[in-house]
Amino acid sequence: MNRHVPLRGIIGYTLTPFRTDGKVDLDKLQTLTGRMVDSGVHAIAPLGSTGCLPYLDDEEREAVAEATVKAVGGRVPVMVGVSSLTTERTLHHARFAERVGADAVMIIPMSYWKLTEEEIFRHFDTVARAISLPIMAYNNPATGGLDMTPEFLARLLEIPNVTMVKESTGDVGRMHRLRQVAGEEVAFFNGSNPLALAAFAAGARGWCTAAAHLIPELTLELYRQVVEKANLVEARKVFQQQLPLLQFIVKGGLPRTVSAGLELLGTEVGPLRAPLLPLPKPEVDALRRILGEASSHPM
Amino acid sequence: MNRHVPLRGIIGYTLTPFRTDGKVDLDKLQTLTGRMVDSGVHAIAPLGSTGCLPYLDDEEREAVAEATVKAVGGRVPVMVGVSSLTTERTLHHARFAERVGADAVMIIPMSYWKLTEEEIFRHFDTVARAISLPIMAYNNPATGGLDMTPEFLARLLEIPNVTMVKESTGDVGRMHRLRQVAGEEVAFFNGSNPLALAAFAAGARGWCTAAAHLIPELTLELYRQVVEKANLVEARKVFQQQLPLLQFIVKGGLPRTVSAGLELLGTEVGPLRAPLLPLPKPEVDALRRILGEASSHPM
Amino acid sequence: MNRHVPLRGIIGYTLTPFRTDGKVDLDKLQTLTGRMVDSGVHAIAPLGSTGCLPYLDDEEREAVAEATVKAVGGRVPVMVGVSSLTTERTLHHARFAERVGADAVMIIPMSYWKLTEEEIFRHFDTVARAISLPIMAYNNPATGGLDMTPEFLARLLEIPNVTMVKESTGDVGRMHRLRQVAGEEVAFFNGSNPLALAAFAAGARGWCTAAAHLIPELTLELYRQVVEKANLVEARKVFQQQLPLLQFIVKGGLPRTVSAGLELLGTEVGPLRAPLLPLPKPEVDALRRILGEASSHPM
Amino acid sequence: MNRHVPLRGIIGYTLTPFRTDGKVDLDKLQTLTGRMVDSGVHAIAPLGSTGCLPYLDDEEREAVAEATVKAVGGRVPVMVGVSSLTTERTLHHARFAERVGADAVMIIPMSYWKLTEEEIFRHFDTVARAISLPIMAYNNPATGGLDMTPEFLARLLEIPNVTMVKESTGDVGRMHRLRQVAGEEVAFFNGSNPLALAAFAAGARGWCTAAAHLIPELTLELYRQVVEKANLVEARKVFQQQLPLLQFIVKGGLPRTVSAGLELLGTEVGPLRAPLLPLPKPEVDALRRILGEASSHPM
Incomplete structure (x- = not known):
């Protein structure tokens, strides 16, 4: 049976x-x-929330997918976000990702109208049948507007190539519940930054995070301490060190804060797409301080 | 001063x-x-939530706007929905609506990322400066994912051609609060069907409703009783008569339920666009009963 | 049948x-x-939320009930709050109220543990069987911690002497829904101050309000305009005039704000019972301004 | 300085x-x-939520406190719940607990009226000054109706003998946040049963649980695996084994489910106090199955 799970560890968005x-x-x-x-x-994920997927047109999305696969060059797996409001467009981008060499695709069901579970199931099933790549089902009601229960996610995981779940509700109980209903071997990933330690303790395979743009070494160190070394005392230490940054980027919105952070670290990344505006000056100052304290070297 | 408010009464979506x-x-x-x-x-509004705006591509949106203006032929005002996630696309569709002869445009700020008030304000301001049509600012966190307070709506109304507010939170207190902060003459409209009577009592200029597809005479009768005749006893009677239908279409989602209702009334309207599915059979049966009771004639 | 409803209009708490x-x-x-x-x-209601019922001991509650009935002297009906966490104490106070001559009792189901509907039903039923006074079932999840749906309230109303409902959720849709499920003649009262106009438009028999301590004439004038004269234009005017005060007393908590208001109007009412503290000075200043504007005479 | 923390591990309610x-x-x-x-x-805690504290009168509370201290006989620490709506009654019971030999007291601020932070602070401060026992500040908005932020809890911890926090919001992020604002050495305890593993991973000193009535060995084994052995793999295994029971007792309400569980295990504990009713039969059957599976021996 084909339950391919190509990802683990720190998945950088x-x-x-x-x-x-x-x-x-x-x-x-x-x-x-x-x-x-x-x-x-351990992996690269373009066209997620951080990648401003919903604000790009079809051609832009295709160009980003293709350019990312090339830049990674097979060194680590690439998972491409292919979500769209309509099933037809989602399917189009999933096929495109497969064609250009992605290792997996991620799909978040998106709402304008709240979808029924039957609608969400068919949405995933239609796309899954059209590709052979493994699919990560992404649950994030705060951005996508739809909430999938652990019970429903377990149902989605019965689709042969829906092999992974990304949980971003911020409720670690959902992860334990998912293990209960989908089995202890279920491959789930954490998408809620301030929950990183708790999720690994709960058995998450990986952490999907844009913090890898700003503090990659701290995110990797957390993974090492909690998963590889099972050293909770050190894990808590390194987690508390990065927590202010994790809280900050979640609160301020990833595109705004990660852009500002990259610029503070010396890389110009250009404007955001309207209506998104750059991080306001007082928050940039706060970010400078937080980033300095997290990395323990002056900025 | 240009505070043109071209709408009142029953605005059919x-x-x-x-x-x-x-x-x-x-x-x-x-x-x-x-x-x-x-x-x-009293007016026609294509490309709203009922019109499945976010599920259409640019060409489809333009075709619907143009065809609607032609079909109405100037008999009543037409307000075209022009919302999009990006400011650039919203502006594009607002200009298009103006060019084909719309009387007003409606804009709901939409989220993937939660927008700050400054971002929402600039979004409206940028579009408003590019057209001369009056604009209705539409607040509906349940679909758009963003909530605008009465205080912020009052600020939006300071933009010269943002002249109308549509409130769909379902909280009549918001309408009274809007009058408090934006002045008693503020032109607000109700977009929450089960709030229709309360909103008119609170001074709403009109009711934006897809129920006009199914029970136009009842929606019009409510307007007559509460606004024109100030007869609360009759208004309550006609409101309670249509309330089960209003509750039903809100609960089941407008496109699904209005499609099903039109078919029950004898008009085939074709499939919905995936991932939306048709109303399930048991709910169609419930709708048949509710529609029969509302219109007081057998179906 | 004994569906005695002794109350209507402005019920002063x-x-x-x-x-x-x-x-x-x-x-x-x-x-x-x-x-x-x-x-x-039109009626007096001691031992409600404003009366700090849950902060009083049994003897105090009895003394307040008795003293109120005496002070009113039969001029208007008196409804005594008799709620308690346990059924046994509720029953005790209901019997006491009946014995000292109250015209009705009000019961809000209170939570530490969330009660099931069956538990709430038996709570009411047990008390109702022990007295012959009409009972008002009071729904206010914000204070009592339990929410009763319109469907469940309709079930409570089947108990012979549970003849009235007080709705304080702030959702006027609940009132329309109650009419749907309990019949158009259902006697419901509004307990959400900022909803006063909407509730009367929806058919409320009365408005339960502590604002009668501070602006009795305005609350009475609203009743006259909307219920007796069906003049929505005047009703809106008088409602908007008192709305800032209604919002203020709800936001600041009734005991704190009403105490402060009474003192501003010249009546010393003593300290609140700890842990409740007096309204902070800046809020007292705000209240002075709001009260002055509502009553249109300088304070 | 007197930062006495007499508790750790499994605190049985x-x-x-x-x-x-x-x-x-x-x-x-x-x-x-x-x-x-x-x-x-590791400790015993009478007169908490499980002990139905708010449903008991003063004499009953005193009798329970005294009887518990005697039954424990100094073998483990005893923490007595002394909460009350009024500051005066809380203080009374805190003094009583100290007099009869309790090792600590627990206080949850309770709402009918929502308290301001100043009111809650004074409530704790007044009681803390009157006794010399260490105090656990208990945050559980679902039962007490008031929510205390980590920032406010850190402020409470500045009162000399408020030395412990019990967090029951179910959000592990609150615990990490508390460490951020109150220091890494803050003594916090988990009160949300389904969060037990995550809380220990986050550094909780103990787990406050009524599950100790039904599955004491499993709760103790979790503590050993995660805290003493830092074996997350085994910890997850033993946690998932008891999770269905933890979910069940939380969902059904502790007094109802723990009573039913004790009876299933062979100990009659009598009726609950009205309005609380016994667990309905179908749920008792579900509990029998869950309890049997958790303890891995037939019942």
């Missing part, structure tokens, strides 16, 4: 940088992606 | 019908629109 | 004043009560 | 049993308490 003329900056995207791979993360 | 090949059925759209005008509603 | 030694000030209570009757309200 | 005549059954209480101590728990 990449920002989509823009040029000053408003177009996607593919060169900068490849630089950022390459640098993140160099930092040691 | 039109469904976007599809053909069996998945394409938008413009002929059917014009038939439905013409019939709604004939029923006596 | 009285504060329980304390002496500086922490004891209940029964003389002051009688003065305040008598003055409220003189102001023209 | 005891049920208050009643006789068929409705009176508290002190003999049974002492039997249950003694048995829980024998099972190996």
Whole structure:
């Protein structure tokens, strides 16, 4: 049976940088992606929330997927976000990702109208049948507007190539519940940054995080301490060290805060796409302080 | 000063019908629109939530806007929904609506990322400066994912051609609060069907409703009793008569329930666009009963 | 059949004043009560939320009930709050109220543990069987911690002497829903101050309010305009005039704000019972301004 | 400085049993308490939520506190719940607990009226000044109706003998946040049963649980695996084994489910106090199955 789970550890979510003329900056995207791979993360995930997926048009999405796969060059797995409001567009982008060499795709069901479970199931099932890549079902009601219960996620996992779940509700109880209903071997990943330690303790295979743009070494160290060494005392120490940054990027919104953080670290990443605005100055100052304290070297 | 408010009364929101090949059925759209005008509603609003705006591509949206203006033929005002996640696309559709002869446009700020008030304000301001049509600011956190307070809506109303507010939170207190902060003459409209009577009592200029597809005469009668005749006893009677239908279409989702209702009334409107599925059979049966009781004639 | 509904109009909720030694000030209570009757309200309700019921011991509760009935002297009906966490104590106070001559009792089911519907039903049923007074079932999840649906309230109303409902969720849709499930003749009362106009438009028999301590004439005028004259234009005007005060007393908590308001109007009512503290100074200043504007005469 | 923290590990919360005549059954209480101590728990906590504290009168509370201290006989620490709506009654019971030999007291701020932070602070401060025992500040908005932020809890911890926090919101992020604002050495305890593993991973000193009545060995084994052995793999195994029971007792309410569980295990504990009713039969059957599976021996 084909329960392929190509991911584990720190899955780095990449920002989509823009040029000053408003177009996607593919060169900068490849630089950022390459640098993140160099930092040691275990996988790369373009076109997620951090990548501003829903604000890009079809051509831009395809270009980002293709450029990312090239920049990674097979060094680590690439999981491409292919979500769209309609099933037809989701399917289109899933096929495109497969064609350009992605290792997995991620799908978050998105709402304008609240979807019924039957609608969400058919949405996944239709896309899953059209590709052979493994699919990560992504639950994040705060952005996608739809909430999938552990029981429903277990049902989705019965689709042969839906092999992974990403949980971003911030409720670690959901993860334990998922193990209860889908079996102890279920491959679930954490998408809620401030829950990183608790999720690994609960058995998460990996942590999907844009923090890998700013503090890759701390995210990797947490993984090492809690998963590889089972050293909870050290794990708590390294987690508390990065927690203010994790809280900050969640509270301020990933594109705004990660862009600002990258610029503080010396990399210009261009404007955000309207209506998104750059992080306000007082918050940039707060971020500078938090980033300095997390990395323990002056900025 | 240019505080043009071209709408009042029952503003009928039109469904976007599809053909069996998945394409938008413009002929059917014009038939439905013409019939709604004939029923006596005071205005027509294509490309709202009922019109499945976010599930249509750019060309489809333009075609629906243009076909609606033609079908209405100037008999009543037309307000076109022009919302999009990005400011650039919203602006594009607002200009298009103006060019084809719409009387107003409606904009709901939409989230994937939660927008700050500053971001929402600039979004509206940028679009408003590019057109001369009056704009209705639409607040509906349940679909758009963003909530605008009465205080913030009052700020939006300071933009010269943002002249109307549509409130769909279901909290009549918001309407009274809006009057407090934006002045007693503020032009607000109700978008929460089960709140129709309370909203008119609170001074709403109109009721934005897809129920006009199914029970136009009852929606009009409510307006007459509460606004024109100030007869609360009769208003309550006619409101309670239509309340089960209003509750039903809100609970089941407007596109699903209004499609099913139109078919029960004898008009085929084709499939919904995936991932949306048709109303399940038991709910269609419930709708048949509710519709029969509301209209007081057997179906 | 015995569906006695002894109340309508403005039901004034009285504060329980304390002496500086922490004891209940029964003389002051009688003065305040008598003055409220003189102001023209249609009924008096001691030992509600405003009366700090849950903070009083059994003897205090009995003394307040008895003193109120005496002070009113039969001029208007008196409804006594008799709620308690346990059924046994609720029953005790209900019997006491009946014995001292109350016209009705009010019961809010209270939670530490969330009660099941069966538990709430038996709670009401047990008390109802032990007295012959009409009972008002009071729904206010914000204070009592339990929410009763319209469907469940309709079930409670099948108990012969549970003849009235007080709805304080702030959702006027609940009132329309109650009419749907309990019949158009259901006697419901509004307990959410900022919903006063909407509730009367929905058919509420009365408005339960502590605002009668501060602006009795405005609350009475709203009743006259919307219920007796069906003049929505005037009703909106008088409602908007008192709305800032209604919002203020709800937001700041009734005992704190009503105490402060009474002192601003010249009546010392003593300290609150700890842990409740007096309204902070800046809020007292805000209240002075709001009260001055509502009553249109300088304070 | 006096930052005495007398508790750690599994803190067993005891049920208050009643006789068929409705009176508290002190003999049974002492039997249950003694048995829980024998099972190996690290501390005993009467008069918590499980002990139905708010449903008892003053004399009953005093009797339970005294009987518990005697039954424990100094073998493990005893923490007595002394909460009350009023500051005066809380203080009374805190003093009583100290007099009869308790090792600590627990206080949950309780709402009918929502308290301000200033009111809650003074409530704790007044009681803390009157006793010399260490105090656990208990945060559980679901039962007490008030929510205390980590920032506010850190402020409470500045009161010399408020030395412990019990967090029951179910959000492990609160615990990490508390460490951030109150220092890594803060003594916090988990009160949310389904969060037991995550809380220990986050550094909780102990787990406050009524599950110790039904599955003491499993709760103790979790503590050993996660805290003493830092074996997350085994910890997850033993946690998932008891999770269905933890979920069940939380969902059904502790007094109802723990009573039913004790009876299934062979100990009659009498009726609950009205309005609380016994666990319905179908749920008792579910509990029998869950309890059997958790303990891996037939019942």
